[in-house]
Amino acid sequence: MSAAEPIILSRQTQKEINGIATQVVCTQFSNYIFIVITQYGKIGTLVSVTPESKCDDFNTPIFSTKVLLGKDEPLTHVCGKNLGTFVSQQAGRPVLLGLALKDPSVDAITQIKELIKSCQVW
Template sequence: MAAESIVRSKQAAEAIGGILTEVVCTIFSDHIFVVVTQYGKIGTLISVTPHIVSNEVGKPTFSTKILMGKDEPLTHVYAKHLVTFVCEESGNKSVLLALALKDVNLDNIKSIKQLIQSCRLW
C-alpha cells in the first residue's frame, strides 16, 4: 500500500500575453503556497490572511503583507485579486503568494487567476 504524501502540489503553465506563465499550488495543513512566475523565479513573497469576525455574517476581510521583495501598493491589489478566492474556498486558510510578473494588466491578471483555478487542490 503506497503512502499518501502529506504535501500535495499541482502545477500548470500557459502563455499569457505572449509570456510563459507558470503556476504551482501546494497545500499544507494550515497554509496554501501559490507561485505565479513569468521569470522562473519566486519574486515577491506576499502573505494573504483572512480575518473573520465571529459575530458578523458575511465574507472575511483580507490583509496582505509583503514578506520579501518590493512593497508597492499595486502588489497588494494584485495579491488580493489573485488569491482571495483560494482563502475562501479552502475554509479560510492563509495563502503565501510568490509573484514574479513581467507584464501586468487587467486581462493578464484575469487569465492568471483562471490558471490558478486550474491548479485547485483545496
C-alpha cells in the first residue's frame, strides 16, 4: 500500500511585505479554495469570491464578493476581488478569503498575489 494522499491539501508561506510580516495559508477543499492572508496573526474578515453565471460583452466571467464575517467595507471588496479572482479562475471554483491586512496598498496586494501563487494547491 502506498503512502496515502492527504484528504485536505494545504500549503503555507510567509514573507515580509513593505516591512510587515505577512502569512498566507492556502487550503483546497472539494468545492472551494480557502485562503488566509494575515498581517495580524488572525483570520480577519471572511470574504466569499464567487464566479457569476453571466458574462460581460467580452465573455469575461464576472465575480461577486460577499463579506460573510467582519467589517463590510468597500476596500474589503476591492482587496477580496483582486486577490480571489485569479485563484477562482485557475481553480474553477469559488474562493473563501480570510483577510487581515495592515497594508492594503496596490503594491502590497501585488506582492501578496505572488505569495498566494507560491502556495498554490489547485
